[in-house]
Amino acid sequence: MAELKPFRALRYETAQAGPLDDLVAPPYDVIGPEERLRLRERSPYNVVRLTLPDSPKEAASSLRDWEASGVLARENRPVAWALRQTYVGPDGVARTRTGLVASLRVEPYERGLVLPHERTHREPKEERLRLLRAVRTQLEPIFLLYDGEPPFEVPGGDPELTAGGAELWRLDGAGIPETLADRQLLIADGHHRYETALAFHQEEGTPESAFMLVVLVSTEDPGLTIFPTHRLFRSSPPQSALQGRRERISDPKEALRELSTLPPGRAAVVRYEGGETELVLDGDGELDVHLVDRLGHEGISYTPHADQAVAAVDSGEAAAAFLLRPTRIEDVFAAARRGEVLPQKTTYFYPKLVSGLLFHPL
Template sequence: MADISPLRALHYDLDRTGGLERVAAPPYDVIDPEQRERLLALSPYNVVAIDLPRADPGGDPYAQAAATLRAWRDGGVVVTDPEPALWALEQDYTGPDGARRTRRGVFARVRVEDYGRGRIRPHERTHPGPKEDRLRLTRATRANLSPIFSLYDGDAWSPLAPHLGRAPFGELTDDDGTTHRLWRVGDRDAIAAAQEALEPAELLIADGHHRYETARAYAQEVGGDGAHRHTLMCLVSLGDPGLTIFPTHRLLTDLDDARRIALREAIRRDWEIEEVGDEELEPPQDGRIRIGYLDAHHDRPLRLTLKDPAIASAALPGKPAAYRRLDTAVTEALLLQGALAMSEDDISHLRGLEYARSTADARHRIRSGDAQAGLFMGPAPVALVREVAAAGEVMPPKSTYFFPKVLTGMLFNPL
């Protein structure tokens, strides 16, 4: 089981910053230079100053981040919580499907361990390794500046809910229209009850694999026991009604004539083919393996339905039944690895393969010539993700797209 505990967080003094809205930011890896400058224009204390540091020519950006954080702490802009606490997060959002929902999560400190069933696992197949950039930043600042988003089976929210009747510690609405509300819960009985609910939980890393690998590398580098053996996570229950999973579509590039023919023959052999409209490329959930298909040559949106579940069983020998019901797993086995002879390494390093998170973007990239064809996935049901995890399996890359993101700058974990 994972080791989960409350944390003595570092956080902004919101009276000094004018609230969270001016200082929080999206995860560093989705921020371009222009957005970074816009965020810093909101406040010189915006978290990008330390999480995405820049230095003058010849300077060290990581030393700059450490000096900036130290100055903020010395000046009382960032303060240390006097006692350990759990932090409750509500996110009111409109998903890519247009529906309005509320997702709930708990910020906690989690002990860094090697991957293993029953403890902490990636929920998708990934080969990130620690990022040197993130490792150098962790060494310099001696803090987790950005949380890892993880899933668990259980309910740690209910023990905290009675303590959320007061105004939140902080609240903001981001550029996507998502409203984030954060409460500190220091009540010992509530913390103990939440820990008890989390005690048997296996954690599935949904977003932040690089950050977790970096935390592991840092813990091993420092050695011994201590705060450096823990990392900051936002834990969301697989049973949370606001947890939704959206699809990521596959774009095929560098298709020569031989691979086009192989793909066409595999589709005709294993799939029923139906012509549909543009808006129907993303298939609905109905229990069958169904995907959308569009290529630049014919420009005819198609829906492909697997002719027989036995085809998936034969293509995925030894895999549990839940895994064989994943459209991403069947597509990978039959079309990417089967028809197009892609290796796992090809898929991991995006050789001949790219991804798009929206149907409209995928269609545009195909029709503009950026990609030769697209395979359109449906959203993976949360119940199926749960089944796959319970069977001890790891899903193919980009099987899920979790929205909204957990922002950076709401809390930091000192190491």
């Protein structure tokens, strides 16, 4: 059974550190060099100085100094937190997603308690492990999904923390995280950090090193959405990889409308190249991402916006665009339970979690 529990969070004291909106940031792996500089300039205490430091030594020194000066303070007792994020998605629709912030004992995937669905790479894990060794604090939460109704309600009244479109309330009900102990947990976002936490615990072997900071969201949450990640190719991919039926469509928007009406269970995508649009159906029992994965990865890039993908082809920036349906959450969970690793960028969970609201010392 998964072990989830409240934790004594470390968090910013805004009287010392300044407004929380100046201190938070997106997750480290979606921040480019220019945004990193902007965030560093926003505040001398912005979380990016910990999550994307010049060196692990710098991050550890900053963390010690901030605690000593009162910029960061530890909660008096362990609690879980309710998290609410209100956002407008790439489709222009406003939604609210609710999650539970808690401490999770990391377990090897073989035990079937925590399920991955994406392949990881050695270099990012090594870089994160060096940072974790230095700071000995979980700096950012990972995003997990579970089936079933959430075991809590967001408390009434004003949130205790608000920043970056996120709101947090303490949950004083005893046993709330433990009620999820019998659920399988799917990693939605944070595979590299989860495997880094496992490696760190294997090195340390202490009870404290076995836990990490997580946000858990029910698959039944109305604000939980997966958006598609469309593929762009710098040069035309080999058409021999597309063996199925093709249907010429007047334009990409009409093709996307037709694509959205197709039943699941067979891979289908919209191909846009040289001003021509076609609907491609192939691969019974496959997901759309399996079809485009057969095209290879040379010169590939990604965007969640279909109109941007089409514009890139029209401008000559890309040779071809392949437009996909969003992968269904139940299909991701089913593949993970079968032990399958899905292609890169199968899922695009939006919005990303906010870093800097809470830290989890080990």
